Amino acid sequence: MNVGMTRARRKLLLGGDSSTLCKHPFFGELLAYVKGVGSYRTAHEMAKLT
Secondary structure (H helix, E strand, O other): OHHHHHHHOOEEEEEEOOOOOOOOOHHHHHHHHHHHOOOOHHHHHHHHHO
């Protein structure tokens, strides 16, 4: 994860089930941060953009 996050130049997309990911301490904190800065999007929201 460190390499993926530090080498992303424009954006980092993380796909997965948020209810499962938030059970892991690292991903739970990452998900809370992403939601806090307003960058969290669901698959349904993303599908509407296309």
